Amino acid sequence: MNVMIDICIVPLGVGVSVSKYIAACQRVLDDAQLAHEMHAYGTNVEGDWDRVMAAVKRCHEVVHQMGAPRITTSMRLGTRTDREQTMDDKIQSVKLKLASE
Numbered sequence: 595m596n597v598m599i600d601i602c603i604v605p606l607g608v609g610v611s612v613s614k615y616i617a618a619c620q621r622v623l624d625d626a627q628l629a630h631e632m633h634a635y636g637t638n639v640e641g642d643w644d645r646v647m648a649a650v651k652r653c654h655e656v657v658h659q660m661g662a663p664r665i666t667t668s669m670r671l672g673t674r675t676d677r678e679q680t681m682d683d684k685i686q687s688v689k690l691k692l693a694s695e
Contacts, residue, residue, distance in 0.1 A: 597643045598681060599671040602636035603653055605662035615660060619653040626652070631681060636668075640681050643673070 605615045620637070623630040626649040628641040639646055650669070657665055 595643045595673055595675075596641065596678070597646050597671050597673050598638065598640045599646060599650075599669055600636055600638050601650065601667065601669045603657065603665060603667045605657050605660075606664035606666060608662050615657050615662060618656050618660060622649055622652045622656055629681065638681050 603616070603619055605612055608615065616632075620630070620632060623637070623639060626641075626645060628639050628646060628649055630637050630639040639649070650667070654665055654667070
């Protein structure tokens with residue numbers, strides 16, 4: 595089953611700048627060869643459920659290995675079985691509606 599997630603991983607106890615930890619998670623997603631798009635407050639990821647969840651787990655492992663004693667993660671996820679849909683499909687659908695107004 596495919597899944598789309600919006601994930602925000604926040605390391606705690608590492609100071610106010612977390613960009614190096616987020617960069618490490620982006621590398622994990624790259625290595626997992628998952629479609630992903632970072633945004634200002636998280637990352638959208640799509641792919642096979644097991645591969646996506648394994649990458650989330652790996653992000654936690656990597657960030658802990660980097661010295662973060664705690665991590666808090668919020669995640670929203672969605673699946674559908676009626677048809678295939680990508681993150682880009684969802685965005686293009688809205689853009690088409692906006693363009694037709």
